[in-house]
Amino acid sequence: MGVGYSPRVSLLLAPVARLSLLAVLLVAAGACVLLYEPQRLLSQGWPPGLPVGTGVLLFAGAYGACTAAFVPRPLLNLAAGAVFGSQFGLVAAVGGTVVGAGLAFGLGRIMGQEALRPYLRGRWLEAADGQLSRHGFRSVLAVRIFPGVPFAAANYLAAVSRCGWLPFLLATALGTVPNTAAYVIAGASASSPGSPAFLVSFGFIALSGAVAAAVAWRKRHRLAPAGASRPAPAHPPVVTAAPHGP
Numbered sequence: 001m002g003v004g005y006s007p008r009v010s011l012l013l014a015p016v017a018r019l020s021l022l023a024v025l026l027v028a029a030g031a032c033v034l035l036y037e038p039q040r041l042l043s044q045g046w047p048p049g050l051p052v053g054t055g056v057l058l059f060a061g062a063y064g065a066c067t068a069a070f071v072p073r074p075l076l077n078l079a080a081g082a083v084f085g086s087q088f089g090l091v092a093a094v095g096g097t098v099v100g101a102g103l104a105f106g107l108g109r110i111m112g113q114e115a116l117r118p119y120l121r122g123r124w125l126e127a128a129d130g131q132l133s134r135h136g137f138r139s140v141l142a143v144r145i146f147p148g149v150p151f152a153a154a155n156y157l158a159a160v161s162r163c164g165w166l167p168f169l170l171a172t173a174l175g176t177v178p179n180t181a182a183y184v185i186a187g188a189s190a191s192s193p194g195s196p197a198f199l200v201s202f203g204f205i206a207l208s209g210a211v212a213a214a215v216a217w218r219k220r221h222r223l224a225p226a227g228a229s230r231p232a233p234a235h236p237p238v239v240t241a242a243p244h245g246p
Contacts, residue, residue, distance in 0.1 A: 056084065056092040063096025068103045070152045077180050081187025086197075089184040094177060101155050101172045108159025136163035137171045144175025146212035179208060 063076050076096065080089035131139045140158060143149050158168055182204040189198040 052084070052088055056088055056095070059083070059092045060095035060099055063093065064099030064101075064103055067097065067100030067151060068107070068155075070150075073097065073151050073180075074183050077183030078187035078190070081184035082190060084188075086185050086188045089188055090177075090181050093180045093184050094173065097151075097176050097180060098169060098173050101151075102165075102169055104152060104155035105159045105165070105168055108156040132158050132161035132163045136161075137167035139163070140168050140171035141175045144172055145178065146208070148209070148212045179205070182208070 059080065063080070066076060067073055077089075077093045080093040080096075083089065084092055136158075140154075140163065143154050182201045185197055185201040186205065189195050189201070192198060
């Protein structure tokens, strides 16, 4: 005799129910971020007496939870540099980035993939899904290196696709280092905005943003399916021998 599920359990396991639960969790996480105000670390600093290693681990965990709740990473990277300095701040920020990406990817894969995949019918969504499914590491690495795509949105889009766990996390860890380092160094040297470290990091941030915008503008046609941009052939007017007029 097989073991079946009760109607209530079956309802909880339904894709739409899991997607709704994911939405509730994200809204609750965002509300917690607004109430707790983690930006207070920038003014109050890390609690004194706490070992640096413990502080880095705790910050990375909080960083990951905040990114899963759609908190912008640049603010968190600046905070990491301001609180821990350049070296430990980079470790905390990259570690938190991987934690947040894995958390969002797991939530999206378990609770949202089955419900959202039937709606991937738009040209851009289908193209992005195909790239992430066939070339997961390369696609995620490109998204992480070139800023412009929101971090949380890229995480959940990759979760809905068929991208694997290992390519996703590895590409995230490698691809976010340059841009994250620039923000962390800027946060660590924010007290002296005229210093070479701050100027170089700020220049890198501005340059990477400009390059990403230029590359996205020039290569945008690659995301479209083959033949999507080809105009329909024009048919010549049909000329008949029928007489016109009286």
